[in-house]
Amino acid sequence: MTPYLLAIDQGTTSSRAIVFDQKGASIATDQREFTQHFPSDGRVEHDASEIWESTLAVCRGVLEKAGLDASDLAGIGITNQRETTVIWDRATGKPIHPAIVWQDRRTASLCTKLKTDGHEDTVVERTGLLIDPYFSATKIAWILDHVEGARARAEAGELAFGTVDSWLLWNFTGGRSHFTDASNASRTAVFNIHEQNWDNELLKLFRVPRPLLPDVLDSAADYGEAEARWLGAPVRIAGIAGDQQAALIGQACFKPGMAKSTYGTGCFLMVNTGSKAVRSENRLLTTVAYRLNGQPCYAIEGSIFVAGAAMQWLRDGLKLIGDAAESSAHAQSVGVDNQVYLVPAFTGLGAPHWDPHARGAIMGLTRDTGIGEIVTAGLQSVCYQTKDLVRAIQNDGAVLASVRVDGGMVVNDWLMQFLADILNVTVDRPRITETTALGAAYLAGLQTGVFDSLEQISELWECERQFHTGMPPALRESLYAGWLDAVERVCNN
Ligand SMILES: Nc1ncnc2c1ncn2[C@@H]1O[C@H](COP(=O)(O)OP(=O)(O)O)[C@@H](O)[C@H]1O
Ligand SMILES: O=P(O)(O)OC[C@H](O)CO
Numbered sequence: 001m002t003p004y005l006l007a008i009d010q011g012t013t014s015s016r017a018i019v020f021d022q023k024g025a026s027i028a029t030d031q032r033e034f035t036q037h038f039p040s041d042g043r044v045e046h047d048a049s050e051i052w053e054s055t056l057a058v059c060r061g062v063l064e065k066a067g068l069d070a071s072d073l074a075g076i077g078i079t080n081q082r083e084t085t086v087i088w089d090r091a092t093g094k095p096i097h098p099a100i101v102w103q104d105r106r107t108a109s110l111c112t113k114l115k116t117d118g119h120e121d122t123v124v125e126r127t128g129l130l131i132d133p134y135f136s137a138t139k140i141a142w143i144l145d146h147v148e149g150a151r152a153r154a155e156a157g158e159l160a161f162g163t164v165d166s167w168l169l170w171n172f173t174g175g176r177s178h179f180t181d182a183s184n185a186s187r188t189a190v191f192n193i194h195e196q197n198w199d200n201e202l203l204k205l206f207r208v209p210r211p212l213l214p215d216v217l218d219s220a221a222d223y224g225e226a227e228a229r230w231l232g233a234p235v236r237i238a239g240i241a242g243d244q245q246a247a248l249i250g251q252a253c254f255k256p257g258m259a260k261s262t263y264g265t266g267c268f269l270m271v272n273t274g275s276k277a278v279r280s281e282n283r284l285l286t287t288v289a290y291r292l293n294g295q296p297c298y299a300i301e302g303s304i305f306v307a308g309a310a311m312q313w314l315r316d317g318l319k320l321i322g323d324a325a326e327s328s329a330h331a332q333s334v335g336v337d338n339q340v341y342l343v344p345a346f347t348g349l350g351a352p353h354w355d356p357h358a359r360g361a362i363m364g365l366t367r368d369t370g371i372g373e374i375v376t377a378g379l380q381s382v383c384y385q386t387k388d389l390v391r392a393i394q395n396d397g398a399v400l401a402s403v404r405v406d407g408g409m410v411v412n413d414w415l416m417q418f419l420a421d422i423l424n425v426t427v428d429r430p431r432i433t434e435t436t437a438l439g440a441a442y443l444a445g446l447q448t449g450v451f452d453s454l455e456q457i458s459e460l461w462e463c464e465r466q467f468h469t470g471m472p473p474a475l476r477e478s479l480y481a482g483w484l485d486a487v488e489r490v491c492n493n
Helices: 048-066 108-116 120-127 136-146 150-155 164-172 200-206 243-250 308-317 324-334 371-395 413-423 435-448 454-458 473-490
Strands: 004-010 014-020 026-033 073-080 086-089 159-162 179-181 215-217 220-226 235-242 259-263 267-274 285-292 295-304 341-343 361-363 402-406 426-430 463-467
Touching: 004 048, 004 164, 004 435, 014 048, 014 435, 026 048, 048 164, 073 164, 073 243, 073 435, 086 136, 086 150, 086 164, 108 120, 108 136, 120 200, 136 150, 136 200, 150 159, 159 164, 164 179, 164 220, 164 235, 179 220, 179 235, 220 435, 235 243, 235 435, 243 259, 243 267, 243 285, 243 295, 243 435, 259 371, 259 435, 267 285, 267 371, 295 371, 308 324, 308 371, 324 371, 324 413, 341 371, 341 473, 361 473, 371 413, 371 473, 402 413, 413 426, 413 463, 413 473, 435 454
Parallel strands: 004 073, 073 235, 179 215, 259 402, 402 426
Antiparallel strands: 004 014, 014 026, 086 159, 220 235, 259 267, 267 295, 285 295, 341 361, 426 463
């Protein structure tokens, strides 16, 4: 059997494809950024066709770079930005509206109304989520209410909804497969994570017609075949997971208590809770980490909307840096204790604050504040936000001895050291930081027989560097107290 696996990582800002071998080593990578559309305050859209075209381009590109043909692949694993909502016409395969991205806040007032009407408890109980514009359900309703005739067409079964995994699968299979996996379904707010099916009462509450929805499969499953016209030969699509869940798998966090934190556009901390769906008392989410052989494994998740996006804003919006990597030099010269706080609530605040109306701020400015202080505060905000999550997790009773990190930001040593310092938790950076794609490859590998078991996968994980705290407790406390004060000022709750 051919040992290569193609992982597609369709992220918020770029589409990536990586070929892995049977040892989990990456053979070649291809990546393409695509257009971000910000039509007005709080709105974020993608062109779903551009998502598909960029994905196809990187799949072709990576095979060329690896010097492989599609027939050399055992299978494809797809991982994706989650919650982002695409609705398309089943007959033409064309989207009826731009994709509404997970960061989009346009449904904030609808969410407030649903909360005021007392529905949040049912949603938390059944889905593990909260009522927030972040999740797909209100985005689906918004499209159906704003595209002429869409609601009637959805009821009549003429339209299909998908998160990005389903959209890519539909395109790869020429419209033959309309599926998603349990981890992606668990981010829609209409999937009952305990019963593992779409919840009729929630579908009614959010006004989501059942005929729109894909069937939900295990994360390692036979999803269909990518047609030969795309990559030159048919290839099995054998694994799907939301990108944060895929990172948990790529980090081999298979045992309860194991945690990973991913630093890309946003930051997502996840702790495996095994077969138990633990309900957070501190406004964290309960989610499906993965489902294998019909058995769901659950996780607690803290989601932060802006992490690397703050660096992008400093680079592209304020033009204070030419490149995200320049942030390290600024931070090294400024140091940790500069009293400037940047709260990057550009699209509201996620866990544990959940305030869609909050907006960003920079506080503590003095006459001698310069570019360095602001850039450093941007980096520090990522760590302070993680501390908010870790505190919530610890208040829920979890013991976090260490956290495995990944994502584009973790190459920044200064950031990783400050993270360990402020969390007072050991930070483990793996040798392979492309864990999201790796997780998708592992799922496809499990289904196609390239990998036998989760135990075998666990043995492939290797630590590249550990960061231990060296910060005096009093400094940690005073820095964090300043952050809490800054956050309180931007919240409207
Ligand atoms: N050296 C660095 N220091 C700080 N941030 C960085 C560094 N290198 C990249 N980044 C940030 O990491 C993010 C990219 O991470 P990535 O995991 O590719 O994101 P995504 O998957 O969300 O598109 C960008 O927001 C970028 O600003
Ligand atoms: O594209 P990323 O890596 O920022 O991840 C997006 C998340 O899946 C949103 O929930």
